[in-house]
Amino acid sequence: MRRILIVVMLSLTVVLAACGPEATPTTPTPTPTTPPPTPTETSEPASTPIADSTAEPGGVDVALTLVTIPEQEIVALVNGEELSTAAYQENLSQALYAATAQYQVDWNDPEIQSLIPVLQQQVLDEAIDRILLRQLALQEDVTADAEEIEAEVAEVQTQIEASEAFADWTAFLTANGLTDDSVRRLIADTLLTEGLTELRGGPKEVEQVQARHILVETEETGQEVLDKLDEGEDFADLAAEYSMDPGSKDQGGDLGWFPQGQMVPEFEEAAFALEPDETSDLVETDYGYHIIQVLAKEEREIDAELYAQMQQRDFQIWFEDQRAEADIEMLYDFEASEQEGD
Numbered sequence: 001m002r003r004i005l006i007v008v009m010l011s012l013t014v015v016l017a018a019c020g021p022e023a024t025p026t027t028p029t030p031t032p033t034t035p036p037p038t039p040t041e042t043s044e045p046a047s048t049p050i051a052d053s054t055a056e057p058g059g060v061d062v063a064l065t066l067v068t069i070p071e072q073e074i075v076a077l078v079n080g081e082e083l084s085t086a087a088y089q090e091n092l093s094q095a096l097y098a099a100t101a102q103y104q105v106d107w108n109d110p111e112i113q114s115l116i117p118v119l120q121q122q123v124l125d126e127a128i129d130r131i132l133l134r135q136l137a138l139q140e141d142v143t144a145d146a147e148e149i150e151a152e153v154a155e156v157q158t159q160i161e162a163s164e165a166f167a168d169w170t171a172f173l174t175a176n177g178l179t180d181d182s183v184r185r186l187i188a189d190t191l192l193t194e195g196l197t198e199l200r201g202g203p204k205e206v207e208q209v210q211a212r213h214i215l216v217e218t219e220e221t222g223q224e225v226l227d228k229l230d231e232g233e234d235f236a237d238l239a240a241e242y243s244m245d246p247g248s249k250d251q252g253g254d255l256g257w258f259p260q261g262q263m264v265p266e267f268e269e270a271a272f273a274l275e276p277d278e279t280s281d282l283v284e285t286d287y288g289y290h291i292i293q294v295l296a297k298e299e300r301e302i303d304a305e306l307y308a309q310m311q312q313r314d315f316q317i318w319f320e321d322q323r324a325e326a327d328i329e330m331l332y333d334f335e336a337s338e339q340e341g342d
Contacts, residue, residue, distance in 0.1 A: 058106035060177070063096045066107060066116055070332045075124060077329040078131040090182065091127045092120060097177030120334035130189055132326055133196070136319070142195035144188040152187045153180075200318045201311030207260070210296040211271050212253035214238055215245040215288050222282040222289035229279065235293055244288060259302060261310065267292070
């Protein structure tokens with residue numbers, strides 16, 4: 001079902017940011033982190049069949065009457081390439097259909113309506129990202145093979161029809177504000193993203209350390225543990241006795257191998273500054289005080305799951321750098337226009 005996501009959910013990160021509850025930032029912990037999404041990255045779709053978003057009161061038909069469509073032919077320029085109002089309107093329609101169907105957004109809700117300008121501005125940002133993505137792919141000689149695109153379309157269609165959530169493929173497209181051509185474009189963009197991620201996502205073999213730690217609540221307790229280590233007591237025994245980290249204390253504090261970018265900054269800086277068999281002084285983080293001991297340090301291949309995460313993270317950093325350097329001119333500001341209307 002991987003490609004169904006491309007078709008139905010590509011715009012949902014934009015929509016959720018505008019219409020859903022505000023995300024609560026999480027505090028980094030000394031565990032592998034999840035990379036930011038790529039311009040076309042999405043997650044697995046919900047198993048619940050997608051409803052006809054045009055049939056419900058407050059459905060997408062209401063939303064389409066509330067949005068602003070600029071009375072100009074072009075809404076942005078990306079390195080001189082035009083983003084037409086018509087193309088933007090297509091992206092906006094897809095975002096509205098996706099949010100309405102998947103999350104049963106009630107567009108009659110005044111609070112939701114008040115967020116429409118934010119949503120429209122974010123859809124514009126996403127549309128700009130897609131143009132830039134294609135430009136970068138061309139520069140990097142990354143292509144989306146026509147045969148692969150058609151094979152993916154066929155796979156999606158087969159899975160949609162087998163799910164029996166829709167009468168047929170046409171009903172699926174209609175319910176989600178899509179066309180055969182827009183499906184192909186979405187799939188092509190995803191294939192380009194995959195190709196660029198592979199190219200710009202960073203090396204598979206990097207310096208890593210194998211380390212163990214003891215996490216305690218106070219500086220006084222930490223000093224007590226350091227004194228016991230100086231007296232020759234076993235690190236693993238002290239971890240089992242003192243450490244507040246339930247994930248490692250019973251393994252002698254062992255965190256296994258990890259590359260840079262997977263731990264909170266203070267912890268990571270201290271760990272990579274140590275040589276094998278060296279032990280740190282107290283390292284303070286938001287979680288308390290750590291005593292870190294490096295067991296080994298070497299160039300190692302990253303495991304497949306972590307490598308995929310790091311590739312996406314590194315690609316996103318690269319893409320954001322490219323976006324910062326790009327000549328992007330927004331010719332319409334939906335949020336400012338709404339404020340002027342007020």
